[in-house]
Amino acid sequence: MTQSTKSATDAAGGYVTDIPYLFRYHRELNPAIHALMITGEGRTPAFRPHGALTYLELGCGFGLSTLVHAAGNPAGRYIGVDFIPQHIATAKGLAAAAGVTNVEFIELSFADLAHHPLPDCDVIAAQGVWSWVDAANRDLIIRFVEKKLRSGGVFYVSYNALPALAPIIPAREIMWSAFRNAAGPTSVKIDAALARVREVMAANSTYLTDNPRASQMLERALQSSPNYLAHEYFNATWDAFYHADVANSLRPAGMSYLASAHILSNMDRANLTPDTEQLLAKIADRTERETLRDYFLVPEFRRDIFVRNLAPAVNMDATLFAMKFAGLANPTDVDSIAGITLLGEIKPPRAIAEAILRALMRGPASADDLANASECRGIGRAELYDVLVVLTAMGAAEPAAPEATLTARKAIADRLNPVLWNYAIHGDTISVNLSPVTGGGIAVPQVDQVFLLARYRGEDPVAFLQRTFGANVEGDLAAGYTHFLGYRLPLLQRLGIA
Numbered sequence: 218m219t220q221s222t223k224s225a226t227d228a229a230g231g232y233v234t235d236i237p238y239l240f241r242y243h244r245e246l247n248p249a250i251h252a253l254m255i256t257g258e259g260r261t262p263a264f265r266p267h268g269a270l271t272y273l274e275l276g277c278g279f280g281l282s283t284l285v286h287a288a289g290n291p292a293g294r295y296i297g298v299d300f301i302p303q304h305i306a307t308a309k310g311l312a313a314a315a316g317v318t319n320v321e322f323i324e325l326s327f328a329d330l331a332h333h334p335l336p337d338c339d340v341i342a343a344q345g346v347w348s349w350v351d352a353a354n355r356d357l358i359i360r361f362v363e364k365k366l367r368s369g370g371v372f373y374v375s376y377n378a379l380p381a382l383a384p385i386i387p388a389r390e391i392m393w394s395a396f397r398n399a400a401g402p403t404s405v406k407i408d409a410a411l412a413r414v415r416e417v418m419a420a421n422s423t424y425l426t427d428n429p430r431a432s433q434m435l436e437r438a439l440q441s442s443p444n445y446l447a448h449e450y451f452n453a454t455w456d457a458f459y460h461a462d463v464a465n466s467l468r469p470a471g472m473s474y475l476a477s478a479h480i481l482s483n484m485d486r487a488n489l490t491p492d493t494e495q496l497l498a499k500i501a502d503r504t505e506r507e508t509l510r511d512y513f514l515v516p517e518f519r520r521d522i523f524v525r526n527l528a529p530a531v532n533m534d535a536t537l538f539a540m541k542f543a544g545l546a547n548p549t550d551v552d553s554i555a556g557i558t559l560l561g562e563i564k565p566p567r568a569i570a571e572a573i574l575r576a577l578m579r580g581p582a583s584a585d586d587l588a589n590a591s592e593c594r595g596i597g598r599a600e601l602y603d604v605l606v607v608l609t610a611m612g613a614a615e616p617a618a619p620e621a622t623l624t625a626r627k628a629i630a631d632r633l634n635p636v637l638w639n640y641a642i643h644g645d646t647i648s649v650n651l652s653p654v655t656g657g658g659i660a661v662p663q664v665d666q667v668f669l670l671a672r673y674r675g676e677d678p679v680a681f682l683q684r685t686f687g688a689n690v691e692g693d694l695a696a697g698y699t700h701f702l703g704y705r706l707p708l709l710q711r712l713g714i715a
């Protein structure tokens with residue numbers, strides 16, 4: 218190894234830097250989701266999710282989540298840092314093209330965080346970072362959070378979780394050892410690793426037969442893009458942690474676990490049998506309880522919200538019942554709204570969910586508002602609030618941003634979304650648009666984005682789709698567009714996207 222290669226690798230801590238990641242949007246990074254969880258857990262958030270907060274994402278990749286959330290909250294200051302130049306250049310380009318001026322993307326390694334002037338933060342987020350960087354970099358992250366996170370602020374951190382990942386660790390080792398022993402750039406070494414996986418699978422490895430989840434992981438790896446694989450499996454570090462490992466490492470910085478940002482994971486009734494609930498209820502220590510809970514939920518990936526100097530819980534019902542939510546689904550979709558847990562498919566109570574979604578067609582509403590809506594007559598506020606949260610957990614509702622500032626958000630969404638639609642037609646994996654109604658990202662399928670772009674450009678959407686994708690488009694395009702007009706477009710218009 219030459220001296221210059223060695224120092225580049227050392228600076229990266231074994232992280233791959235010669236191949237970019239993908240565009241990914243994560244609603245779990247949205248401060249509005251953090252504020253919902255903080256309030257739901259009986260505390261007053263120390264920041265206003267649609268106010269003058271300061272937000273920083275460590276290892277932001279192409280920065281899509283940070284960009285969308287900045288655009289959705291023009292009063293906030295948003296910063297994304299990452300050490301891969303292509304990530305930062307692309308993120309800056311997107312922000313500039315859309316005229317989003319309250320976001321900064323900074324090319325910076327975690328080692329240099331301490332030497333760069335950065336503000337105190339209300340939210341610091343690290344998505345897809347903790348398990349993939351070495352212990353020295355995790356320590357740098359903790360030091361940064363300790364120095365820069367305000368009291369009451371959120372540290373969001375996601376990571377590979379134990380015990381669920383335990384049987385899968387040796388499967389990654391098959392890929393990693395072949396990768397490590399191959400020569401050349403990352404893409405060539407990945408090919409060598411995948412070739413080894415095919416050989417091992419064809420030879421009927423006893424380990425893989427005994428561990429079907431490990432086989433499934435390798436099957437999925439064989440179908441994945443090199444960009445995903447490089448960042449998921451081929452960094453020198455690929456660690457999994459018990460919740461207690463992470464909670465204990467953050468405790469000296471004054472951090473306490475609040476809840477998962479993956480809302481469905483918090484719902485005991487949806488995830489645990491009554492016997493398990495009773496067993497866990499006996500455990501007084503929160504860290505021990507949350508760690509043991511993972512032996513029943515077995516999440517492979519945790520998305521934890523930690524709060525600095527967490528205050529004792531109080532009754533927040535009045536605030537919760539006044540929180541407004543937007544509907545993300547048509548009332549006629551009600552039968553397809555579901556969440557999957559180990560207990561099976563969980564559905565919201567049908568009649569109440571349908572009544573709520575019908576009322577939300579007029580615009581965002583709180584449980585207090587809904588209690589007075591004709592569709593929801595006779596349903597109590599607490600029940601309405603519970604179902605609103607269940608719908609939110611299942612992606613059919615979302616906290617709404619304040620109506621008073623809608624016009625400013627709409628102007629920015631009208632600039633950002635066409636930029637995102639343009640990426641969508643080039644096959645990039647941007648599958649999200651900004652809703653000025655929620656101030657967050659909403660999943661919009663690629664074909665709908667192509668229709669929206671054609672309408673925006675004043676072109677015939679069917680001809681445009683045909684021209685853009687040629688022989689790759691199947692089915693009756695005119696019928697597809699008619700369905701879009703009657704069914705998807707009104708919803709996108711209610712969300713301010715179209």
Ligand SMILES: C[S@@+](CC[C@H](N)C(=O)[O-])C[C@H]1O[C@@H](n2cnc3c(N)ncnc32)[C@H](O)[C@@H]1O
Nearest residue numbers: 232241276277278299300301326327344345448
């Ligand atoms: C798996 S990607 C996740 C990207 C983004 N958070 C997302 O969820 O889409 C991890 C990111 O962390 C960045 N990263 C890893 N180690 C880093 C370091 N030491 N300093 C700065 N960025 C780093 C990588 O460049 C990569 O973009």
